[in-house]
Amino acid sequence: MSEEAGNDVVVDPVAGDAAGIVVRGVTRRFGSAEALRGIDLSAPYGQITALVGPNGAGKTTLLLILATLLTPTSGEVRVAGLDPATDPDGVRARMGWMPDALGVYEQLTPREYLTFFAEAYRIDPAAVAGRVTGLLARVHLAEHADQPVHVLSRGQKQRLGLARAMVHEPRVLLLDEPAAGLDPRSRAELRDLLRELAASGVAVLVSSHILSELEELADRVVFVAEGRTVEEDEIAGVARFVVSGWRVRALDDAALTAALTARGVAPLATSAAGSDLPPMSETDAAALLAALVGDDVPVVAFGPIGGQLEAAYLALNKERR
Incomplete structure (x- = not known):
């Protein structure tokens, strides 16, 4: 990471962009229905940005666009400096995605599951075993590493999903309701892990309905409603509302x-x-x-x-x- 002379803008040394995520004037239509009506958002490197809004506000639609799974009807999107619509492979190589409902391969073990995705990302075979072992320890699943995934609790599967999103060491991390199903201790461990990732320079965007968790976790917040950005501010600045x-x-x-x-x-x-x-x-x-x-x-x-x-x-x- 480096800083541009004369300002505090953090620039990614690989992609050369000033923020992990930049969204400007993004709209998305499904037929006659407008899911997004002009979203603006930025998620800087080294910070956790909270995406907050009621059901139907467009949060999941926006995350799907950032994750290269939908294309916007109009507007500008950059993830790690790349356009998800024109360079989805480049974005996926730099972005980790954990959706709200994550399917897992129930008959695999967590070790096998993460090894499969590490190989899919073409990680150096000599590094795969060590990376998988390290990830299992970071999400507190080491003792379950060689048990079938189907015996894991919902919260443990959530943690496995987070490890999968991190397997290729992404520069940008998208998380949709990551604390769903987690007990209080696991939520505290999740907070610590995400703060650690942000401190290492990762841009983290988190969507959640657990506002008390976000307040303790996030550096910035983006409020959305009816497909539009209502406000974007530092967490410390929300008190003015x-x-x-x-x-x-x-x-x-x-x-x-x-x-x-x-x-x-x-x-x-x-x-x-x-x-x-x-x-x-x-x-x-x-x-x-x-x-x-x-x-x-x-x-x-x-x-x-x-x-x-x-x-x-x-x-x-x-x-x-």
């Missing part, structure tokens, strides 16, 4: 209630998780927290209800109704 409810919990409930009442803040609900406060901006929430601490209220938790990414998603969709 948010006027969300907040939840506060303290060791002394009576002191918390008195302090809130003194400031004219009435909790909407109270439970073991804490007191749910009315919607407010980050600035107002920070001022309220400072006031509570100044009143010697022993606050142990204070944060937005549901997370900022979820709140921003709901706010943007509300604006479009």
Whole structure:
């Protein structure tokens, strides 16, 4: 990886492009139906970009275009600097794809399964065995390496699918609902692995409905709705869309209630998780927290209800109704 002089644009040394994925004005029609109506998106190398939107927003259609499985009706698409419509083989050599519903060869073992795909990508035969063993360890399937795939759980098959997408060491990784079927520990391991891949310079694009996971994982977010890009921003910048409810919990409930009442803040609900406060901006929430601490209220938790990414998603969709 290198950087162009005078700016922070990361350039791939092989393809020479400034972002792993670039999408500009992409449309896609199926007969009279418009699935995409002008999508714009970029996914830089070295970062994880979250693709967020409701069902029917066009996320899967866009991923299929990026994965060379559909062609756009109009617009510009570049994956690792190449056009998937005119150079699908070149894109596939540089891109890893993990769809939401991944079929696997049930009678093979995970080792055989990954070896098959490594050979299909024409990886040096002398390197295949070591690469497959390393991948199985990275996705925590080493102990199941020589068992038939059909005995694996859904979550284990998801991890095998991720290993398959990584077998040729792609520069760009497309993931559609990668955490589906994973238990909490496996989701945490997935986060660590994707962060590791991004740190190594891979451009990762993730589509998921688990917004709390994306908020912890992603560097950037692209909101889409009705086949169009609604907003594209750094994760840290989504707070400007948010006027969300907040939840506060303290060791002394009576002191918390008195302090809130003194400031004219009435909790909407109270439970073991804490007191749910009315919607407010980050600035107002920070001022309220400072006031509570100044009143010697022993606050142990204070944060937005549901997370900022979820709140921003709901706010943007509300604006479009």
